[in-house]
């Protein structure tokens with residue numbers, strides 16, 4: 618199968634590698650295309666997301682690489698949008714829509730940040746009810762994707778990130794599943810491609826990608842499209858976890874996936890084959 622990733626972070630936001638190091642790693646792994654997706658501008662946490670100056674530098678550098686490497690790899694300029702961002706999407710070839718922060722009690726709580734803060738959110742705002750917290754995350758995610766209409770819906774169940782011990786909420790509880798499936802339905806109605814994101818496998822030792830298997834099975838039944846991404850922050854990890862993700866997709870009935878194109882069209886289709 619052809620290889621690519623539409624979800625790559627560099628030193629222009631919270632990644633460790635330069636954009637050119639990412640291109641070289643992609644080439645060494647035989648990628649036919651790659652898309653950059655710096656965290657879009659927001660008014661806070663500039664170690665994590667771009668500001669006005671860095672966004673201009675980012676766009677300039679990716680355009681330079683696009684030209685410099687055009688005979689070897691197709692490079693796309695994207696951004697990862699969040700509910701709290703203010704970048705102009707039309708500057709980009711494509712957008713990934715994600716939700717990393719839950720607003721509550723005049724504060725913002727990163728769902729993929731440190732566990733202390735998400736536990737505080739659960740205990741103080743949701744009075745210990747983790748299922749209600751997950752429901753609020755999925756409700757906001759679904760409505761955001763539906764309103765924003767990104768090409769790609771990013772890591773739909775990111776709220777699982779700090780739940781590997783199962784102490785935030787029970788992922789097998791019917792209430793949890795219902796909330797997650799409602800978000801998926803909103804993604805379907807938005808027309809977005811669902812991202813299968815292996816980022817936490819490389820960075821945090823997760824054993825499977827986002828989304829969970831039951832969501833992939835539901836997405837398959839909805840006849841939705843998937844795109845494989847490494848959410849890469851460090852060049853050597855450009856395709857970490859792809860083998861397991863492809864295996865999971867095949868087990869859940871997918872035979873093909875979308876992939877960033879190599880010519881004028883943003884997306885092509887590739888058949889899934891064992892990596």
Ligand SMILES: [Zn+2]
Pocket residue numbers: 697715717771772
């Ligand atoms: Zn993200």
Ligand SMILES: [Zn+2]
Pocket residue numbers: 624626697848
């Ligand atoms: Zn990301």
